[in-house]
Every structure is written in structure tokens, then in C-alpha cells.
Amino acid sequence: xxxxxxxxxxxxxxxxxxxxxxxxxxxxxxxxxxxxxxxxxxxxxxxxxxxxxxxxxxxxxxxxxxxxxxxxxxxxxxxxxxxxxxxxxxxxxxxxxxxxxxxxxxxxxxxxxxxxxxxxxxxxxxxxxxxxxxxxxxxxxxxxxxxxxxxxxxxxxxxxxxxxxxxxxxxxxxxxxxxxxxxxxxxxxxxxxxxxxxxxxxxxxxxxxxxxxxxxxxxxxxxxxxxx
Amino acid sequence: xxxxxxxxxxxxxxxxxxxxxxxxxxxxxxxxxxxxxxxxxxxxxxxxxxxxxxxxxxxxxxxxxxxxxxxxxxxxxxxxxxxxxxxxxxxxxxxxxxxxxxxxxxxxxxxxxxxxxxxxxxxxxxxxxxxxxxxxxxxxxxxxxxxxxxxxxxxxxxxxxxxxxxxxxxxxxxxxxxxxxxxxxxxxxxxxxxxxxxxxxxxxxxxxxxxxxxxxxxxxxxxxxxxxxxxxxxxxxxxxxxxxxxxxxxxxxxxxxxxxxxxxxxxxxxxxxxxxxxx
Ligand SMILES: Nc1ncnc2c1ncn2[C@@H]1O[C@H](COP(=O)(O)OP(=O)(O)OP(=O)(O)O)[C@@H](O)[C@H]1O
Ligand SMILES: [Mg+2]
Numbered sequence: 001x002x003x004x005x006x007x008x009x010x011x012x013x014x015x016x017x018x019x020x021x022x023x024x025x026x027x028x029x030x031x032x033x034x035x036x037x038x039x040x041x042x043x044x045x046x047x048x049x050x051x052x053x054x055x056x057x058x059x060x061x062x063x064x065x066x067x068x069x070x071x072x073x074x075x076x077x078x079x080x081x082x083x084x085x086x087x088x089x090x091x092x093x094x095x096x097x098x099x100x101x102x103x104x105x106x107x108x109x110x111x112x113x114x115x116x117x118x119x120x121x122x123x124x125x126x127x128x129x130x131x132x133x134x135x136x137x138x139x140x141x142x143x144x145x146x147x148x149x150x151x152x153x154x155x156x157x158x159x160x161x162x163x164x165x166x167x168x169x170x171x172x173x174x175x176x177x178x179x180x181x182x183x184x185x186x187x188x189x190x191x192x193x194x195x196x197x198x199x200x201x202x203x204x205x206x207x208x209x210x211x212x213x214x215x216x217x218x219x220x221x222x223x224x225x226x227x228x
Numbered sequence: 229x230x231x232x233x234x235x236x237x238x239x240x241x242x243x244x245x246x247x248x249x250x251x252x253x254x255x256x257x258x259x260x261x262x263x264x265x266x267x268x269x270x271x272x273x274x275x276x277x278x279x280x281x282x283x284x285x286x287x288x289x290x291x292x293x294x295x296x297x298x299x300x301x302x303x304x305x306x307x308x309x310x311x312x313x314x315x316x317x318x319x320x321x322x323x324x325x326x327x328x329x330x331x332x333x334x335x336x337x338x339x340x341x342x343x344x345x346x347x348x349x350x351x352x353x354x355x356x357x358x359x360x361x362x363x364x365x366x367x368x369x370x371x372x373x374x375x376x377x378x379x380x381x382x383x384x385x386x387x388x389x390x391x392x393x394x395x396x397x398x399x400x401x402x403x404x405x406x407x408x409x410x411x412x413x414x415x416x417x418x419x420x421x422x423x424x425x426x427x428x429x430x431x432x433x434x435x436x437x438x439x440x441x442x443x444x445x446x447x448x449x450x451x452x453x454x455x456x457x458x459x460x461x462x463x464x465x466x467x468x469x470x471x472x473x474x475x476x477x478x479x480x481x482x483x484x485x486x487x488x489x490x491x492x493x494x495x496x497x498x499x500x501x502x503x504x505x506x507x
Pocket of ligand 2: 041042043162
């Protein structure tokens with residue numbers, strides 16, 4: 001589903017974040033991106049959602065090269081990708097329900113469709129009772145689950161999560177992982193960049209390790225490894 | 229809008245002032261044209277003839293006058309008719325003119341009309357060059373003064389309107405830019421969720437258009453009430469001057485102001501979004 005062919009990313013300031021990376025991701029996979037800080041994990045996720053373009057090489061999603069994609073097509077790519085961030089990125093003056101609904105609003109969905117689609121997703125992440133609260137009234141884990149709900153509400157084919165457990169305590173992190181497993185079992189591909197070695201070790205999923213912009217390790221049901 | 233309330237007020241205020249200037253200039257120019265066309269004498273040229281011009285020369289002169297560009301009507305006023313008119317204008321005190329019957333000092337004359345007030349000066353000059361003409365008179369300079377006035381109103385109105393219009397567009401653009409800046413986090417989220425450019429930009433376009441429309445509306449209302457009170461004041465104190473009171477024409481001017489306010493708002497926000505919100 002996603003292929004990277006000899007991808008390099010050199011930022012404007014000359015920093016080489018990725019160096020000749022090739023990677024193939026199949027539909028329905030659950031992949032952990034690991035590696036020390038500055039290894040290029042976030043850069044890789046940004047290339048996949050076309051927040052950045054590769055300096056060299058090709059990123060192909062569903063047979064389409066992102067470099068050749070026109071700017072006005074990018075929104076439709078992003079609607080197929082659910083993004084989850086360490087800092088949640090919720091809108092402060094919208095309720096949980098509205099934040100989740102927002103992902104549908106921007107696609108031009110009708111009110112009726114929104115009212116039908118949001119409650120089951122909130123139930124799935126266990127937030128149906130907090131639907132009317134605003135982010136400031138929620139715990140970190142609840143905010144993160146709101147963010148996940150927003151990411152999955154329009155049935156994305158891919159979830160891109162950049163350190164989604166970075167601000168969560170271990171127990172809440174595990175709740176989120178169970179949620180991700182659930183979503184993954186329904187066929188959604190998940191790519192998750194993380195430093196949480198215990199989670200990676202326990203989940204026994206594919207692990208792609210980056211170091212200094214190159215792939216140092218890529219194994220099915222792997223472990224976090226020793227560098228950290 | 230509350231976030232940038234001062235800037236919003238400033239941009240609306242600038243729009244109002246520039247549209248007020250535009251609106252009053254337009255109404256002034258239209259009214260001067262209207263007055264010039266309604267005040268008969270200002271469109272009428274009186275051509276006094278030398279004494280002793282023969283009858284057939286006068287007939288040929290009439291033909292020559294007919295060929296002067298812009299001339300639409302000619303009438304001959306003999307010296308006797310002129311005296312009658314003069315007498316009528318004196319009414320009950322006409323007896324002071326009684327001595328003039330035997331020795332009428334008034335000359336024969338043509339009264340000439342032109343199609344447009346603007347054509348009067350040129351026509352008058354040509355009339356003065358005809359042989360047998362003693363003197364040409366028209367509106368004692370009223371036409372020229374009015375036309376000169378509208379000329380300057382047009383020029384200065386356009387200049388101030390242009391400068392203030394640019395200032396208004398700039399202020400709108402700045403307001404929208406601040407708005408974009410204040411909501412850049414939300415914009416980032418929208419883009420991440422897959423919002424189209426149109427969707428991201430629309431609220432800011434609407435904000436600019438609302439500012440513009442508000443300015444246009446206030447200006448139109450001020451012009452409307454100001455002009456209506458001017459109309460009634462003039463009607464009472466200067467009844468011989470007729471101003472434009474055709475509601476259709478006034479509403480056209482007001483509608484134009486509203487539309488222009490809207491256009492300024494739309495243009496300002498479009499410029500700002502083009503420069504500061506490349507999505
Ligand atoms: N927008 C940018 N402009 C310039 N350099 C950047 C930019 N983003 C990242 N970098 C650099 O690219 C390199 C890789 O950064 P990246 O964020 O991909 O690392 P990471 O693996 O996500 O690290 P972390 O685990 O700390 O999040 C770093 O050296 C970083 O300084
Ligand atoms: Mg990172």
C-alpha cells in the first residue's frame with residue numbers, strides 16, 4: 001500500500017533527516033517506527049502524509065507518487081489518513097463531540113451523517129459520557145482518545161501516530177494500544193513512531209528501526225532493541 | 229472579529245469615509261448636471277444682433293446657426309418682443325418703461341439651445357464669430373462655473389477615494405492577516421484533517437466581506453439620510469433649485485456604495501489570504 005523508494009529528505013537548513021530509505025508497507029500492517037531522537041521518525045511520517053516532499057526518491061501510496069500529486073489533491077489524501085499526535089492538537093473551544101465532528105465537517109458531510117457517525121466512535125474510545133466537555137476539562141488520556149476518535153471517524157485506511165503515548169501514563173498508554181489493536185483488526189494500517197520500548201516489546205509487531213536517517217533494522221514481530 | 233476589534237473598527241471606518249466621499253461626489257456631480265439641464269437660461273445662449281442687419285441676412289444667419297454642432301433649437305426674438313417680455317417681468321411697475329416705446333434700445337436677438345450643457349461655451353464662441361452679431365451671452369458664467377466645479381469634484385473625488393480605498397483594502401488585509409495569525413493552530417489542524425483550500429479560506433473571506441459590507445451599509449445609510457434631509461432643506465429654503473429626487477437613481481448610488489464596500493472587503497481578504505495563507 002505504501003512504498004518508499006530510495007527516499008532522502010534534506011531540509012532547507014541542510015540537515016539530512018533521511019538518507020536513501022526504502023520501505024514497503026502492506027495493507028493492514030501494524031508498524032512501530034523506533035530509533036533515537038533525531039533519527040528521522042517524524043520526518044518519515046511527514047513524508048507519508050505529504051506534509052513534506054522527499055528531496056530524492058519516491059513515496060508511493062496506493063500506486064500514486066506523492067511528488068506528482070497536485071496540491072489540490074492533497075486534502076483528499078489526508079482524509080484517508082488519520083493522524084494522532086503527542087500533543088493531541090484538539091481545538092480548545094470545541095467540545096469533544098465537535099472536535100471529532102470537525103473531521104467530517106471539513107469533508108462537507110451533512111449534519112445527519114455527522115450525528116450518525118460520531119457517537120459510535122466516541123463509544124469505541126470510551127468517551128460517550130464526556131462528549132459535551134471541552135479539551136481543558138479532560139485528562140491527557142481522554143484528550144488523546146478524542147484525538148484518536150477524530151482520526152478514525154471517517155474510516156481512514158491508515159493511521160499515522162507520532163509518539164501518541166508520549167504524554168500518557170503507562171496504564172493509559174496500554175488502553176490506547178488496545179484501541180489501536182482493535183482498529184488494526186478492522187483492517188486499518190497503523191504506523192506508530194514511539195520511544196515506548198515496553199509497548200513495542202510486548203506487542204510483537206513489525207519494527208522498523210531508524211538511526212541517523214537510515215533503516216538499521218526491519219523485523220516482523222520484533223523488539224525495541226538496545227539503543228534508546 | 230472581537231480579537232482584532234480596533235483594527236476591524238479602523239478598516240470599517242476607512243471604508244465608510246472613502247465611500248462617503250465617493251457617494252457625495254457622485255451625488256454632487258449628478259446634481260450639477262441635473263441643475264445645469266433644468267436651469268433653462270444656463271443652457272440657452274442669447275445672440276444679440278447689430279442694429280440695421282437686413283431681414284434676409286437674419287434668415288441666412290439662422291441657417292448658419294443651425295449648422296453649429298450641438299445646436300438643437302433656435303428662436304428669433306425681435307426687439308419689440310424683447311420689450312414686451314421686459315415689461316411683463318416688471319408687472320405692475322411697467323409704467324417706468326413707458327418712455328421706451330418710441331425709442332426701443334433693445335436689439336434683435338436669437339435664442340439658441342444646445343443639446344448638452346458642456347457644449348454651450350464652444351457654441352457660444354462660434355456664434356460670436358458670425359457677422360452681424362454684436363454680443364453673445366449665456367448664463368453669465370453659471371454653466372462654466374458649475375462645469376468647472378464638477379470637473380474638480382471628479383478629479384479630487386477620484387483621488388481621495390482612490391487613496392482611501394487603497395488604505396481600506398490595506399487595513400482589511402491587515403485585519404485578515406491578524407485573524408489568520410491568531411488561528412494558525414486551528415488552520416494547521418484543518419489542513420492535517422484534509423480541509424481544502426476553499427474550506428480553510430472561506431471563513432476569512434467571509435470576515436473580510438462582512439467588514440466591507442458593514443462599511444458599505446453604514447456609508448449608504450449616512451448618505452441616504454443626509455441626502456434626504458438636504459433635499460427637504462433645499463426644497464424649503466431654495467425652492468427654485470431642483471435636486472435629483474428620483475428614488476431609483478438614489479438607490480442605484482446607494483447600491484453601488486454597498487457593492488463597492490463588499491468588493492473592498494473581498495479584495496482585501498483575498499490579497500491577504502494569497503500572501504499569508506498559502507495552503
Ligand atoms: N522542519 C525541519 N527543518 C529542519 N530540520 C528539521 C526539520 N524537522 C526535522 N529536522 C531535523 O531532521 C532530523 C530528524 O528529525 P525528526 O523529527 O524526523 O526526528 P525524530 O526521529 O522524529 O526525533 P524524535 O524522536 O526526537 O521525535 C533532526 O536532526 C531534526 O533536527
Ligand atoms: Mg519525532
